[in-house]
Amino acid sequence: MFTEENLKKVEELRKRYPTSQALVLPVLWLAQEQFGHISEETMKYVAGLLNVPFGHILGVVSFYTMFHREACGKHHIEVCTNVSCMLRGSGRIVNHLEKKLGIKMGETSRDKQWTLSEVECMGSCGTAPMFAVGEEYYENLTPEKVDSILGDLK
Amino acid sequence: MTTQPKDEQITRWEKVILPDIKDLARLDVYLANGGYKALKKTLAMKPEEVTDQVKKSNLRGRGGACFPTGLKWTFMPKLTTKPKYLCVNGDESEPGTFKDREIFERNPHLLIEGTVIACYAMGITTAYIYIRGEYGKWVRMVERALADAYAGGFVGENICGSGFSTNIVVHKGAGAYICGEESALMNSLEGQRGYPRVKPPFPAQNGVWGCPTTINNVETIANVPVIIDKGWEWYSQVGAAKHPGPILVGVSGHVNKPGVYEMPTSEPLLEIIYKYAGGIPGDKAIKAVIPGGSSTMILRGDQLEGIRMDADSLKAAGSSVGTAGLIVMDEDTDLIRVIARISKFYYHESCGQCTPCREGTGWLWNILQRFELGQGTMADVDLLMDIANNIEGNTICALGDAAAWPVQSMIRRFRDEFEKRAVPSGKGIEAAVA
Numbered sequence: 001m002f003t004e005e006n007l008k009k010v011e012e013l014r015k016r017y018p019t020s021q022a023l024v025l026p027v028l029w030l031a032q033e034q035f036g037h038i039s040e041e042t043m044k045y046v047a048g049l050l051n052v053p054f055g056h057i058l059g060v061v062s063f064y065t066m067f068h069r070e071a072c073g074k075h076h077i078e079v080c081t082n083v084s085c086m087l088r089g090s091g092r093i094v095n096h097l098e099k100k101l102g103i104k105m106g107e108t109s110r111d112k113q114w115t116l117s118e119v120e121c122m123g124s125c126g127t128a129p130m131f132a133v134g135e136e137y138y139e140n141l142t143p144e145k146v147d148s149i150l151g152d153l154k
Numbered sequence: 155m156t157t158q159p160k161d162e163q164i165t166r167w168e169k170v171i172l173p174d175i176k177d178l179a180r181l182d183v184y185l186a187n188g189g190y191k192a193l194k195k196t197l198a199m200k201p202e203e204v205t206d207q208v209k210k211s212n213l214r215g216r217g218g219a220c221f222p223t224g225l226k227w228t229f230m231p232k233l234t235t236k237p238k239y240l241c242v243n244g245d246e247s248e249p250g251t252f253k254d255r256e257i258f259e260r261n262p263h264l265l266i267e268g269t270v271i272a273c274y275a276m277g278i279t280t281a282y283i284y285i286r287g288e289y290g291k292w293v294r295m296v297e298r299a300l301a302d303a304y305a306g307g308f309v310g311e312n313i314c315g316s317g318f319s320t321n322i323v324v325h326k327g328a329g330a331y332i333c334g335e336e337s338a339l340m341n342s343l344e345g346q347r348g349y350p351r352v353k354p355p356f357p358a359q360n361g362v363w364g365c366p367t368t369i370n371n372v373e374t375i376a377n378v379p380v381i382i383d384k385g386w387e388w389y390s391q392v393g394a395a396k397h398p399g400p401i402l403v404g405v406s407g408h409v410n411k412p413g414v415y416e417m418p419t420s421e422p423l424l425e426i427i428y429k430y431a432g433g434i435p436g437d438k439a440i441k442a443v444i445p446g447g448s449s450t451m452i453l454r455g456d457q458l459e460g461i462r463m464d465a466d467s468l469k470a471a472g473s474s475v476g477t478a479g480l481i482v483m484d485e486d487t488d489l490i491r492v493i494a495r496i497s498k499f500y501y502h503e504s505c506g507q508c509t510p511c512r513e514g515t516g517w518l519w520n521i522l523q524r525f526e527l528g529q530g531t532m533a534d535v536d537l538l539m540d541i542a543n544n545i546e547g548n549t550i551c552a553l554g555d556a557a558a559w560p561v562q563s564m565i566r567r568f569r570d571e572f573e574k575r576a577v578p579s580g581k582g583i584e585a586a587v588a
């Protein structure tokens with residue numbers, strides 16, 4: 001169930017689009033912000049709220065990489081390994097993170113503190129290499145910088 | 155190897171898209187620097203006149219295809235009972251591209267002003283600015299500027315007392331490169347999976363929600379107030395005659411000063427690399443460059459002399475401007491790794507609707523991975539070319555071509571790199587497995 005505040009936001013959103021289905025992405029974003037991830041139950045709730053079939057919501061959630069159906073670690077580190085980052089040493093950053101956190105790309109640490117993922121170009125190629133944690137971008141990374149960022153995140 | 159250009163000065167260019175003005179993202183600062191003047195000028199003109207000015211300016215889209223913007227606007231039907239829409243494309247996910255983000259951050263009001271002007275020209279009452287989901291922070295920056303613009307009376311009802319009204323909505327994507335393709339973007343905006351649509355019908359006839367729609371890139375729209383403010387005569391004389399105006403060039407990879415640089419179109423690539431971006435670390439030679447984002451054809455570093463950042467020059471050189479995301483690779487770069495990584499990207503981002511793209515991108519990546527591991531043969535190179543040729547032109551959207559071009563150009567221009575890495579025929583994957 002959405003908070004009062006989010007329900008109000010949904011009503012505001014309705015004014016901005018000609019169809020209810022167009023609210024699927026913005027409302028899923030609200031849901032993910034409130035619940036941390038998008039469970040089957042949440043999808044059913046959103047389907048009811050927007051009067052859109054559950055199957056449609058499921059299709060959308062599985063299509064877009066930023067919607068997460070399962071909770072990941074407290075800090076989700078997304079490292080760009082695309083070409084501009086690769087040229088500026090993203091490989092070194094990946095190795096350093098894997099060693100430091102004791103997990104491989106795509107894994108979550110046992111204490112559920114960290115999740116490491118590889119992502120495609122984040123639009124940060126001029127400040128490569130980079131990773132994002134949530135909405136925050138960390139740029140021009142070096143192993144030393146990574147250490148201090150991890151320290152601050154803990 | 156490349157010769158460095160003589161030490162001439164960088165063309166003196168007074169920046170208009172990203173001027174160095176502190177806090178320009180704030181409405182009061184924007185207004186103090188002539189902001190929304192072009193909008194007021196526009197509102198005193200007839201809508202057709204505005205489109206005409208954009209047409210005469212020769213502005214061409216900055217989203218990748220270099221399509222003439224004014225011409226695109228004339229495709230919108232004048233007499234229709236349906237609502238019309240503008241979609242401003244800020245999906246910015248092409249590897250090597252990071253320019254629209256600078257506009258969101260440093261000059262969001264220019265984008266908003268351009269959006270309102272475009273709406274006025276085409277008789278549009280709702281515009282959506284679609285911003286990639288990863289840019290959550292930048293979404294909020296644009297939303298903040300938009301709220302101020304509403305409060306200032308520059309967006310919304312009865313804009314500047316003119317009687318013209320239009321709304322702007324910021325729409326956040328959720329992670330999918332394909333949503334930058336215009337018809338996929340429309341599907342995504344409708345709340346669906348981002349699958350590209352078969353064309354025709356074209357967006358101007360049958361776009362989002364079945365209504366006439368125009369889609370323009372963020373930077374394209376940001377150029378519009380400049381054209382109105384300074385006049386099309388001025389604009390059309392900046393840079394290349396057939397592809398004029400200021401352009402945001404994002405330089406990344408092996409340069410001393412990577413970043414987004416605003417310049418007139420048609421600056422020599424070597425000047426961009428050495429003057430703007432400070433040259434190559436360790437004074438190494440350039441092995442290769444990708445001039446306009448990962449989809450554009452790769453060029454040899456020893457053949458850059460005379461090539462300029464404009465549509466005609468790059469076309470003649472066998473590549474394209476794309477998003478003007480210039481990726482520079484020095485002499486020590488492993489190009490097989492580069493092309494393998496690029497191919498992995500297209501495989502990952504293919505939406506899977508067309509067989510040649512869905513299957514072909516996977517095969518390309520597979521074979522290139524084999525090469526990376528030192529298990530490829532020259533027969534594999536022919537196979538790669540064959541697969542790429544079979545994807546190109548045989549798909550619903552241009553992602554297929556975008557996957558094929560880097561591979562084709564890499565093989566054509568850097569066959570030696572493959573030869574160096576290849577094992578003799580018959581000793582390839584079979585031998586490695588045995």
Ligand SMILES: Cc1cc2nc3c(=O)[nH]c(=O)nc-3n(C[C@H](O)[C@H](O)[C@H](O)COP(=O)(O)O)c2cc1C
Binds near residue numbers: 244247333374
């Ligand atoms: C796979 C693919 C991805 C694209 N991504 C973007 C993008 O992120 N931003 C963009 O403006 N155009 C992108 N385009 C181009 C758009 O389809 C469209 O041509 C452009 O937004 C039109 O704007 P313009 O005429 O102002 O350049 C992409 C095209 C393809 C085929």
Ligand code: SF4
Binds near residue numbers: 504507511512550
């Ligand atoms: S070319 Fe690829 S991305 Fe484009 S519609 Fe076909 S399968 Fe999808």
Ligand code: FES
Binds near residue numbers: 125
């Ligand atoms: S390649 Fe890593 S941010 Fe663009």
